[in-house]
Amino acid sequence: MKIIRHVENLPKRVCGSVITIGNFDGLHLGHQNILDEVSNYSEVFKLKSILVTFQPYPEEFFSKDKEKVFKINNLRDKYTLIAQKGIEEFVCLQFNQKFANMSAYDFIENILVKKLKAKIIIIGDDFKFGYRREGCFQLLKKLESRYHYKTYAQDSYLINNERVSSTAIRKQLIDGDLSQASSFLGRNFFITGTVVHGNKLGRTIGFPTANIATKNTNYPLRGVFIVMVELLNNTKLYGVANIGNRPTIDGKKIVLEVHILNFGSDIYGKRLRVRFLKKLRNEMKFETMNDLKQQINIDMNQAKNYIKNK
Ligand SMILES: Cc1cc2nc3c(=O)[nH]c(=O)nc-3n(C[C@H](O)[C@H](O)[C@H](O)COP(=O)(O)O)c2cc1C
Ligand SMILES: Nc1ncnc2c1ncn2[C@@H]1O[C@H](COP(=O)(O)OP(=O)(O)OP(=O)(O)O)[C@@H](O)[C@H]1O
Structure with a gap:
């Protein structure tokens, strides 16, 4: 076509x-x-x-x-x-x-x-x-x-x-009603983009993240999600993603970043698709990076349980 x-x-x-x-x-x-x-x-x-x-x-x-x-x-x-x-x-x-x-x-x-x-x-x-x-x-x-x-x-x-x-789906996504949006779409909502370099702070707290750049950065969703990541060679992996301005590190821009579970390869420059499966929580400001690390650990455990029960 x-x-x-x-x-x-x-x-x-x-x-x-x-x-x-x-x-x-x-x-x-x-x-x-x-x-x-x-x-x-x-x-x-x-x-x-x-x-x-x-x-x-x-x-x-x-x-x-x-x-x-x-x-x-x-x-x-x-x-x-x-x-x-x-x-x-x-x-x-x-x-x-x-x-x-x-x-x-x-x-x-x-x-x-x-x-x-x-x-x-x-x-x-x-x-x-x-x-x-x-x-x-x-x-x-x-x-x-x-x-x-x-x-x-x-x-x-x-x-x-x-x-x-x-119009209804855009509103559902803005309201954070992911499951209703997915049922109207007939599939999970996804965002496709390219992995770019971030601040490289994630790896210092044990959670390397792929920062995803897209042309349309006006993301409808905010918060922390369980996601499925599809590399365009059809590999499918689970992960936890955050969409927000990262108040803990005083971030300014809204970014989408994903920590892929059990994954250690270099994927800079690769295109990938992030499918949003379930919202875990809203983004929060933590006092220390260590507090953030503990919360991301909880997020990951929730994601692992979700995957086990799928
Ligand atoms: C699952 C997950 C949850 C996150 N939750 C928060 C959060 O609640 N608050 C926050 O400020 N940043 C949050 N972040 C973003 C981290 O601050 C960010 O990943 C870290 O600073 C590393 O950024 P870098 O990849 O640009 O180096 C989260 C990241 C992930 C992967
Ligand atoms: N629920 C629906 N049932 C039947 N036809 C539909 C439905 N939604 C859209 N269409 C039709 O699909 C085609 C493309 O629709 P379009 O994307 O312009 O509308 P939409 O999904 O209703 O979007 P918007 O909310 O922006 O109006 C049009 O012919 C439209 O009438």
């Missing part, structure tokens, strides 16, 4: 397909449900499956403080999750002022019909698009016969009567 970034001169293979559109941040169970439907139609009608998304997200584009908008997944992870669902083509359009001013009607006519030559369009029942979010399923339906495509709306995917959405 290649990323296609422009609708000009689209490769022929992309035209005349089954299309779905949206942000798909987190690729949660509602999204997964839509993508299954896209794949079904694609198989039955022998048409390619295409996902059209935007970068930045419209919400991000309109926000005054772009840094503050947090995304559940970065583009790379979103791409991987979508590819794993079997979608064949990934169209990622630059959301700019021109796009923001485009009416829903123009989006249908110019992008979906003229450029993509859509045959089947599948969206969620509440999906809105175009200038002032004036486009919706009913508009797509109304223009079906004029533009010779078929459109289908997927019913809302609910959990305990609540519609699964990226």
